[in-house]
Amino acid sequence: MPFWLELIVSVFLLVGGVFLLVGSIGLARLPDIYTRLHAPTKATTLGLAGLLIASMLLFSWQNSTLSIHELLIALFLFITAPVSANMIAKTALHHRLPALERTQNQDLAAAARERLTPDAPKKKGKK
Amino acid sequence: MLDKVILIVSFMICVALFLNLWRLLIGPSVSDRILALDTLYINSIALILLYGIYSGGNLYFEAALLIAMLGFVSTSALCKYILRGDIIE
Amino acid sequence: MATPTGFKFFPMPIHSVLLFVVWLLMNNTLAAGHIFLALILSITIPWLLAGLQSAHPPIRKPWLAVRYSLMVIMDIVTANFEVALKVIGPMAKLQPGFIAVYLDISSDLGITLLASTVSLTPGTVSAEVSEDKKWLYIHALHLENEQALIDSIKQRYEKPLLEILGC
Secondary structure (H helix, E strand, O other), rough: OOOHHHHHHHHHHHHHHHHHHHHHHHHHOOOOOOHHHHHHHHHHHHHHHHHHHHHHHHHHHHHHOOOOOOHHHHHHHHHHHHHHHHHHHHHHHHHHOOOOOOOOOOHHHHHHHHHOOOOOOOOOOOO | OOOHHHHHHHHHHHHHHHHHHHHHHHHHHHHHHHHHHHHHHHHHHHHHHHHHHOOOOHHHHHHHHHHHHHHHHHHHHHHHHHHHHHOOO | OOOOOOOOOOOOOHHHOOOOHHHHHHOOOOOOOHHHHHHHHHHHHHHHHHHHHHOOOOOOOOHHHHHHHHHHHHHHHHHHHHHHHHHHHHHHHHOEEEEEEEEEOHHHHHHHHHHHHHOOOOOEEEEEOOOOEEEEEEOOOOOHHHHHHHHHHHHHHHHHHHHHHHH
């Protein structure tokens, strides 16, 4: 195997590993459930994508044919990660889990729980 | 060089798995535990893929794909059970 | 909505192409036998499942859709580095917050795509949609300027989706 390919594969593996670790550190470290949602769902997905790209490059070289079936796992994870994050956020809202005290706009969380529209005068997003 | 890198990355993933396990044990609410399980299965996919790269086998890909699908289905089933008290309505 | 196409044998053309590609990817081959098998599967499965299809708007501008997905992937990669720094950095500085975004997009597919994009781009997770499908509730990891975040979501992600889907 040429040195440059080994280098590229190693870089992708290391980046993937670092992102997986950062996602799990976030899961262990962040203060409340809503902030904890951010780290694992995104950083780990990107980390796994890094590992998959490395595996793709390596197997394509070893078998000297294009090996792209790892893309399937990456695609599947990119589709499912937001769905599971959304469902976990829903269960957290449903259980009335307390958000961090300095969280802004906590009244919106109460409105979201009942699936109401936010108070009428607050049309912030409207153009 | 690649062998050493694989060793380092698998060490990182093992640390990540232990952190997830910790959150799974202490996690104050059920949602935290589901989130920890969700992250746990993604990390285990990564470990299996890494072993596949190390040993050069193609079979590990199938296992990783299966875990990805089962993990998503079980996460959504658990969430649905908590939200509605039933999985299939 | 009626089925978007007049093809009798391909009731779901996009799904047929997707099934064909996924079958070949799963077997990681381009052998003639597998191509034949993929053709059979990608014709019969949509034919059997056509009755279950839910109505959704057709994709108006496929090239814009490709450009949109490339832009989202770039955003995911660049913004993940920022979030990684925030996760490692001091916790006391974090200013999490909820925001509500008014949705101009009205179709179910559009709302799903927008919510998924918001969840995948780091710093924001979509939490809930209001009952009348007019408001999207988002939790932000670090909320500094509420209006700026709402505007960037509307400008960057909702506008191209509106153009792609038409409603």
